[in-house]
Amino acid sequence: xxxxxxxxxxxxxxxxxxxxxxxxxxxxxxxxxxxxxxxxxxxxxxxxxxxxxxxxxxxxxxxxxxxxxxxxxxxxxxxxxxxxxxxxxxxxxxxxxxxxxxxxxxxxxxxxxxxxxxxxxxxxxxxxxxxxxxxxxxxxxxxxxxxxxxxxxxxxxxxxxxxxxxxxxxxxxxxxxxxxxxxxxxxxxxxxxxxxxxxxxxxxxxxxxxxxxxxxxxxxxxxxxxxxxxxxxxxxxxxxxxxxxxxxxxxxxxxxxxxxxxxxxxxxxxxxxxxxxxxxxxxxxxxxxxxxxxxxxxxxxxxxxxxxxxxxxxxxxxxxxxxxxxxxxxxxxxxxxxxxxxxxxxxxxxxxxxxxxxxxxxxxxxxxxxxxxxxxxxxxxxxxxxxxxxxxxxxxxxxxxxxxxxxxxxxxxxxxxxxxx
Amino acid sequence: xxxxxxxxxxxxxxxxxxxxxxxxxxxxxxxxxxxxxxxxxxxxxxxxxxxxxxxxxxxxxxxxxxxxxxxxxxxxxxxxxxxxxxxxxxxxxxxxxxxxxxxxxxxxxxxxxxxxxxxxxxxxxxxxxxxxxxxxxxxxxxxxxxxxxxxxxxxxxxxxxxxxxxxxxxxxxxxxxxxxxxxxxxxxxxxxxxxxxxxxxxxxxxxxxxxxxxxxxxxxxxxxxx
Numbered sequence: 310x311x312x313x314x315x316x317x318x319x320x321x322x323x324x325x326x327x328x329x330x331x332x333x334x335x336x337x338x339x340x341x342x343x344x345x346x347x348x349x350x351x352x353x354x355x356x357x358x359x360x361x362x363x364x365x366x367x368x369x370x371x372x373x374x375x376x377x378x379x380x381x382x383x384x385x386x387x388x389x390x391x392x393x394x395x396x397x398x399x400x401x402x403x404x405x406x407x408x409x410x411x412x413x414x415x416x417x418x419x420x421x422x423x424x425x426x427x428x429x430x431x432x433x434x435x436x437x438x439x440x441x442x443x444x445x446x447x448x449x450x451x452x453x454x455x456x457x458x459x460x461x462x463x464x465x466x467x468x469x470x471x472x473x474x475x476x477x478x479x480x481x482x483x484x485x486x487x488x489x490x491x492x493x494x495x496x497x498x499x500x501x502x503x504x505x506x507x508x509x510x511x512x513x514x515x516x517x518x519x520x521x522x523x524x525x526x527x528x529x530x531x532x533x534x535x536x537x538x539x540x541x542x543x544x545x546x547x548x549x550x551x552x553x554x555x556x557x558x559x560x561x562x563x564x565x566x567x568x569x570x571x572x573x574x575x576x577x578x579x580x581x582x583x584x585x586x587x588x589x590x591x592x593x594x595x596x597x598x599x600x601x602x603x604x605x606x607x608x609x610x611x612x613x614x615x616x617x618x619x620x621x622x623x624x625x626x627x628x629x630x631x632x633x634x635x636x637x638x639x640x641x642x643x644x645x646x647x648x649x650x651x652x653x654x655x656x657x658x659x660x661x662x663x664x665x666x667x668x669x670x671x672x673x674x675x676x677x678x679x680x681x682x683x684x685x686x687x688x689x690x691x692x693x694x695x696x697x698x699x700x701x702x703x704x705x706x707x708x709x710x711x712x713x714x715x716x717x718x719x720x721x722x723x724x725x726x727x728x729x730x
Numbered sequence: 731x732x733x734x735x736x737x738x739x740x741x742x743x744x745x746x747x748x749x750x751x752x753x754x755x756x757x758x759x760x761x762x763x764x765x766x767x768x769x770x771x772x773x774x775x776x777x778x779x780x781x782x783x784x785x786x787x788x789x790x791x792x793x794x795x796x797x798x799x800x801x802x803x804x805x806x807x808x809x810x811x812x813x814x815x816x817x818x819x820x821x822x823x824x825x826x827x828x829x830x831x832x833x834x835x836x837x838x839x840x841x842x843x844x845x846x847x848x849x850x851x852x853x854x855x856x857x858x859x860x861x862x863x864x865x866x867x868x869x870x871x872x873x874x875x876x877x878x879x880x881x882x883x884x885x886x887x888x889x890x891x892x893x894x895x896x897x898x899x900x901x902x903x904x905x906x907x908x909x910x911x912x913x914x915x916x917x918x919x920x921x922x923x924x925x926x927x928x929x930x931x932x933x934x935x936x937x938x939x940x941x942x943x944x945x946x947x948x949x950x951x952x953x954x955x956x
Contacts, residue, residue, distance in 0.1 A: 353945055360892065369783060
């Protein structure tokens, strides 16, 4: 169709080739009405071509000429401009780059100078986040397993209430210095239960502190144990027991030869050799008289490691080890001090449901203490303890290894609980 | 070479004077050397303003609109003069700009247009102005020795053609203006409209048929009158 129209167009225009023209003529011979049509088209073409030609108004060129002149003037100006008008911006770029370099250098120097001691204590709310600043490389798979194991523990309404209001103090060592593993809390708790130990939070309303869990990670476990032994020996009023690894047998209390405790009769109150053997044979201890303040003193002692070892101490609530629930009075006390806790909570993130949140009342100036009794065995009177100490071997990552002659000083001073932010 | 506007029929052979045009210095310059030369652009405005205005007037039918389109076309050309590479003649290049503007205007304002020899034009001060084309017709008729009656009949015929031209679609009007008013060859038309030659010829044929449909009653009446 388009070809036929194009051919007819060319015929009307008079520029069709001979073959095409002959083809059209033959068709027109057979169809005279079409010849008439084409003649009309040709006539109309001439009519359009015969239309008069209009001249442009006079002002069409005027405005354009002005534009052209203005454009030419601007073009001339632009051509002359570079020499006097172009601003060399390189000095500005160099200046900005120098400022960035200076700031980056300053940050690096500050980090190097203050980094190991600058990091504040870490406050978290649940066990899954207990050591949040360890970084992925230092976070083994164990913590997640712990959290899952703890999450499987049915919570009572009371402990949940505590969990929502409590917080944890974690004093961790220099970042990347140690490759630590999370303590196996369910196992520890099982060992404590099987050994018949309860977690003593002090008398209700008596102003005592909540029990603490001290986790000591060391690259030289024997040296650290010796330090602990010396610390216990040098502090009166502290008695401790090694918790056996096997269940069902409660170890005898190993009483340190301090004046306050030595008078206390114990079945195995005895010589230092026995104590040392007990300490070195177990990695789990319970202590009485090891208040949070003394636990902090122990932490500071361990922060000065021996024989070039590296130590990390984590102090947190031992409530995670308890399966009991507080009394209604305790919960009431906790509710009453809610505002105070809120002020001291470093984060407003609520505890995730289903997770056992370890908490401590260390931050509260009027911390309500509570006696955790085993609700499953109410008749059993458990000897309360103030602290649970866990010793674990820590490995030093290859990248963070330091010469043996240079001890790694980790952690920072534990402020008094009452002065914690 | 005479300016095209000096010869009313020069549009029929518009392509023949586009091969070269006078430069400001008086020497001929090829279009290919025009790119980026703003001084030469002023010469182009003078050279082509009448021709372009006439073509755009036949497209839009109104003097004022054609004037604005002409100015806009030259302004756009000035802005884009750096992109002119001489692949087409300067007028074809400008005409393409102007035709696109005109078609765009026609599509934007879908109003009924009355094409007139008087063109409804007014002077800058708002007073009615006699259409220059009508005056030109009178002069031409006078030069041909037409009587006043013949001149009036010729004017009437032109008005009928213009009316019919104004009623066909803009795309058809564009090819008719390019071919019959501007005298473009097929290739120039294909360049402006970006169409294959076969499609262009087909469109031209349809445009003629459309114009015949518009002019048909008048032609029949005229034939009967004779």
